[in-house]
Amino acid sequence: MPMGEALRRCPDAIVVPCRHGRYASVSAEVFAIFRRFTPLVEGLSVDEAFLDVTASQALFGDGAVIARQIKDAVREETGLTASAGVAPCKFVAKIASDLRKPDGLVVVKVDDVRAFLDPLPMERMWGVGPKAAERLRAEHFATIGDLARAPLARLSSLLGSWGADVQALARGDDQRAVVPGRGAESIGAEETYDQDLTTRGEVERWLLDQSARVAQRLTKADVSGRVVVIKIKYADFSLKTRRVTLPESVRDTDSIFEAARGLLDRVAIEGHRVRLTGVSVGGLHPGAPTRGLFPDARQDRRQRLEAVVAEVADRFGGLGITRAALLTGGRSRAS
DNA sequence: TCTGGGGTCCTAGGACCC
DNA sequence: TCTGGGGTCCTAGGACCC
Numbered sequence: 001m002p003m004g005e006a007l008r009r010c011p012d013a014i015v016v017p018c019r020h021g022r023y024a025s026v027s028a029e030v031f032a033i034f035r036r037f038t039p040l041v042e043g044l045s046v047d048e049a050f051l052d053v054t055a056s057q058a059l060f061g062d063g064a065v066i067a068r069q070i071k072d073a074v075r076e077e078t079g080l081t082a083s084a085g086v087a088p089c090k091f092v093a094k095i096a097s098d099l100r101k102p103d104g105l106v107v108v109k110v111d112d113v114r115a116f117l118d119p120l121p122m123e124r125m126w127g128v129g130p131k132a133a134e135r136l137r138a139e140h141f142a143t144i145g146d147l148a149r150a151p152l153a154r155l156s157s158l159l160g161s162w163g164a165d166v167q168a169l170a171r172g173d174d175q176r177a178v179v180p181g182r183g184a185e186s187i188g189a190e191e192t193y194d195q196d197l198t199t200r201g202e203v204e205r206w207l208l209d210q211s212a213r214v215a216q217r218l219t220k221a222d223v224s225g226r227v228v229v230i231k232i233k234y235a236d237f238s239l240k241t242r243r244v245t246l247p248e249s250v251r252d253t254d255s256i257f258e259a260a261r262g263l264l265d266r267v268a269i270e271g272h273r274v275r276l277t278g279v280s281v282g283g284l285h286p287g288a289p290t291r292g293l294f295p296d297a298r299q300d301r302r303q304r305l306e307a308v309v310a311e312v313a314d315r316f317g318g319l320g321i322t323r324a325a326l327l328t329g330g331r332s333r334a335s
Numbered sequence: 336t337c338t339g340g341g342g343t344c345c346t347a348g349g350a351c352c353c
Numbered sequence: 354t355c356t357g358g359g360g361t362c363c364t365a366g367g368a369c370c371c
Contacts, residue, residue, distance in 0.1 A: 044370090045370080047371080048371075052371065117354050126369090126370080127368085127370085128369090128370065129368060129369045129370080130368090130369090131367090131368060131369085132368080132369090139367095175355080193368080227363095239366080240365090240366095241364090241365060241366070242364085242365080243363085243364060243365080244363095244364090245362085245364085
C-alpha cells in the first residue's frame with residue numbers, strides 16, 4: 001500500500017528505506033558464484049537466473065550436485081538461502097524452483113517431466129496470469145495436464161496464436177536456449193503519490209526528477225536510448241502512456257525531460273487527479289549517444305555534468321546533487 | 336483488498352516505402 | 354492513374370512477471 005496509507009493505519013511503524021545499491025551488490029556476488037559453474041548464465045531479475053550446466057557436468061557432477069554446491073556457496077558467502085530447480089528445459093526448471101521456496105531443491109529427470117507437470121495447477125505456468133486463468137477455468141481447465149491433453153483448436157480459440165505455445169510447454173516441450181548477458185531493454189523511474197497531483201506544474205516537476213534519475217542510471221550503465229515514454233495514472237487507476245522515438249539517442253536529464261514534457265501535451269492534466277507519473281527510456285544501445293540533439297560542445301557539457309552527478313550520487317547516496325527546480329515547494333513522495 | 340516499482344513481451348493499427 | 358502485396362517502423366495498450 002502507499003506509505004501514506006500505511007502510516008495512517010499504523011502511526012508507530014518504523015519505516016526502513018530500500019537499499020537498492022546493497023541489493024545490486026549482493027546480486028552481483030550471487031551471479032559471480034553462478035559463473036564459477038558455467039558461463040551460460042541468463043539473468044531473469046535481481047535474484048533469479050537460468051544456468052545451462054550441460055557442459056559443466058564432467059567437471060562438477062550432475063545438475064543436482066551442482067545445484068547443491070551453488071546453494072551451499074551462496075549461503076556461506078552471502079548468508080542467503082536460495083531455491084533451485086534442475087530440469088531438462090527452462091520452463092520446467094523454473095516451475096521446479098518455485099515449488100519449495102525458500103531453500104528448496106527440486107530435480108525433474110527427463111522421463112519424469114510429464115508426470116511432474118500433469119497434476120500442477122495451470123496457474124503455475126509462466127504466462128498464465130489471472131486473466132488467462134479465468135478464461136481457461138471457465139472452460140473447465142484446471143491442471144497443466146488438462147492443457148497438455150486438450151484439442152489444440154480449443155486452446156487456440158481461447159488463447160489465440162499463443163495456444164500452441166502453451167500446449168507445447170504444458171507437454172514439457174521447451175527448446176529455448178539459455179542466452180547469457182542480456183542487458184536491460186529499458187530503464188525507467190515512476191512514483192505513486194500519496195496526494196494526487198492536479199496541476200501541470202507539479203507533474204512537470206516530478207517528470208524532471210524522474211528524468212534526472214533515469215539519466216543517472218543510463219549513465220551508470222553506460223547505455224543510451226532513442227525512445228522516451230511517459231506514464232500517467234489517474235485517481236481512477238486508468239493508465240495513459242505516450243512515447244516518442246527521437247532522431248538520436250539520449251542519456252542526459254535535459255534531453256529526456258524535454259521529450260517527456262513534449263509528450264505531456266498529449267495527455268489531459270489540468271482538472272484531473274494524477275496519482276502516478278513515470279518516465280522511461282528504451283531502445284537502448286551501449287555507450288554514449290553518437291550524436292546529440294544539441295551542438296557538440298553543449299552536448300559534451302551535459303554528458304560531463306551527468307557523469308559527475310552520477311558519481312556524487314554513487315558516493316553519497318541518493319541524489320547528492322540535484323536541480324534547484326526540484327528543491328522548492330513540492331509534495332513528497334508516497335514512499 | 337482496491338493498486339509498488341521495476342521490467343518484458345505481444346498485438347493491432349497506421350504510416351510509409353518499394 | 355490506380356491497385357495491391359510485402360516489409361518496416363512507430364505507437365498505445367494490455368497481460369504478465371519479480
